[in-house]
Amino acid sequence: xxxxxxxxxxxxxxxxxxxxxxxxxxxxxxxxxxxxxxxxxxxxxxxxxxxxxxxxxxxxxxxxxxxxxxxxxxxxxxxxxxxxxxxxxxxxxxxxxxxxxxxxxxxxxxxxxxxxxxxxxxxxxxxxxxxxxxxxxxxxxxxxxxxxxxxxxxxxxxxxxxxxxxxxxxxxxxxxxxxxxxxxxxxxxxxxxxxxxxxxxxxxxxxxxxxxxxxxxxxxxxxxxxxxxxxxxxxxxxxxxxxxxxxxxxxxxxxxxxxxxxxxxxxxxxxxxxxxxxxxxxxxxxxxxxxxxxxxxxxxxxxxxxxxxxxxxxxxxxxxxxxxxxxxxxxxxxxxxxxxxxxxx
Numbered sequence: 001x002x003x004x005x006x007x008x009x010x011x012x013x014x015x016x017x018x019x020x021x022x023x024x025x026x027x028x029x030x031x032x033x034x035x036x037x038x039x040x041x042x043x044x045x046x047x048x049x050x051x052x053x054x055x056x057x058x059x060x061x062x063x064x065x066x067x068x069x070x071x072x073x074x075x076x077x078x079x080x081x082x083x084x085x086x087x088x089x090x091x092x093x094x095x096x097x098x099x100x101x102x103x104x105x106x107x108x109x110x111x112x113x114x115x116x117x118x119x120x121x122x123x124x125x126x127x128x129x130x131x132x133x134x135x136x137x138x139x140x141x142x143x144x145x146x147x148x149x150x151x152x153x154x155x156x157x158x159x160x161x162x163x164x165x166x167x168x169x170x171x172x173x174x175x176x177x178x179x180x181x182x183x184x185x186x187x188x189x190x191x192x193x194x195x196x197x198x199x200x201x202x203x204x205x206x207x208x209x210x211x212x213x214x215x216x217x218x219x220x221x222x223x224x225x226x227x228x229x230x231x232x233x234x235x236x237x238x239x240x241x242x243x244x245x246x247x248x249x250x251x252x253x254x255x256x257x258x259x260x261x262x263x264x265x266x267x268x269x270x271x272x273x274x275x276x277x278x279x280x281x282x283x284x285x286x287x288x289x290x291x292x293x294x295x296x297x298x299x300x301x302x303x304x305x306x307x308x309x310x311x312x313x314x315x316x317x318x319x320x321x322x323x324x325x326x327x328x329x330x331x332x333x334x335x336x337x338x339x340x341x342x343x344x345x
Contacts, residue, residue: 007293008067009333010042011326012222012307018321020310027051031058033323039330042067044305046085046097056092068220068303070098070137070167075115076106083126090130095302096220098167099123100137103145116143117156124162135220137167138212140256140313146187147173147208148198154217165219165300169307170202170209170285171226175258177201177281178228183256201228202284209285213292219300221289223329224307224314225262227278232257234271235317259314262325262332269320287336294340306330 016030017023024030034040046069047055059066069089073082082099089097101119105111116136123134136153138144154164176183177200184190192198199207212218233255260282264274293299306326310316 006302007290007337008041008303009039009330010044010067010303010305011040011323011330012305012309013043013045014309014311015307015322015326016043017310018323019319020315020317020322021319027054028058028061031062031064034064035062037323037327037330039327039334040064042303044068044070044098044303044307046071046088047092049088052088052091059092066092067094068096068098068305069094070096070100072100072102072142074102074104074106075111075119079119082123086123086126086130086132086134089132094132096133096135096165096167097127098137098220098222099134100139100142101144103141103143111143113143113149113153113156116149116153117160120153120157120164121160121162124157124165133165133219135165135167137222138169138172140172140186140258145172147189148192150208150217151211151215154215163219163300164217166212166217167220167222168209168212168218168285168289169222169224171222171224171230171258171282173200173209174202174228174282174285175226175230175256175260180229202281202288210288213285213288216292216296216299218289218292219302221286221301221304222307223286223304223333224258224309225260225279225282225329226258227260228281230257230260231272233259233313233316233318236312255316256313259308261318261320262308262329263320265318265320270318283332286333287340290333290337290340291343294337294343304333306333 016033034043042065045066071085086097103110127133144150157164189198201207202209236255261270293301306329308322308325315322
């Protein structure tokens with residue numbers, strides 16, 4: 001069997017900083033940091049209209065392309081914004097546009113699988129014309145937070161004769177594991193877990209991430225480690241947790257906690273104890289993704305973006321270096337990729 005060898009590793013723009021409260025003073029500095037790290041193939045970004053020329057200039061100056069971008073979108077409100085951003089991605093030469101659809105429509109109702117499918121089919125057609133392909137993300141607060149919906153929608157899309165392209169961010173799955181009762185109450189996935197219809201633990205056969213991987217859905221990856229029953233981010237206050245339209249969201253007042261440092265923080269840099277083995281479940285899924293890509297000649301996966309970020313449910317309030325964690329994770333992924341392509345079938 002011929003192995004796929006093409007794989008690009010990048011970093012999301014928001015993670016090009018050290019402490020969560022810091023930010024490089026310029027776009028130029030961000031590109032310089034990425035170049036000097038020596039591990040990244042690209043930056044993952046969707047510039048605002050008034051930043052576009054500067055991003056293009058810095059990309060050329062430092063030889064760092066912008067192979068991926070993305071954004072969150074609300075159906076019934078953001079269709080034009082989505083098309084504009086996809087055209088920006090095409091102009092920049094991005095291969096993929098990560099697409100996160102909020103669970104609620106602009107009028108407040110929970111969006112249906114049919115609505116997701118119809119938006120996907122329109123997005124697919126536009127992406128094929130432009131050469132920048134939308135990939136739909138697994139993410140909290142989005143339709144896909146009810147994980148069993150992903151394969152349902154994928155099958156609906158496949159019935160129309162087109163592939164369903166997924167952005168796998170498995171931190172959003174891993175952090176709900178190990179009997180995380182608050183998080184398993186969202187969409188009542190505890191009931192699905194108890195019935196055996198949903199398995200979160202990647203060490204168990206038939207788990208949900210393995211299903212997505214084996215069905216060949218993964219076309220882009222956001223790589224940010226999380227631990228089962230990940231500690232909540234008690235250093236960040238969620239500004240609108242009780243005002244979200246959907247009653248399915250957990251009524252917490254602190255960050256949900258979907259980021260576990262890849263590198264052990266120094267004392268006082270993080271709010272919780274750090275245990276290296278807590279990364280094992282997240283790492284296993286990444287290894288499975290890499291092996292699947294390595295042995296699949298027609299794999300559409302080309303890009304993996306590390307995504308240690310500063311926001312409420314992630315690293316807000318922490319003082320460990322987000323960029324150092326992104327870089328350490330990127331180096332680990334490169335090492336695991338070399339193992340995946342050199343391991344006998």
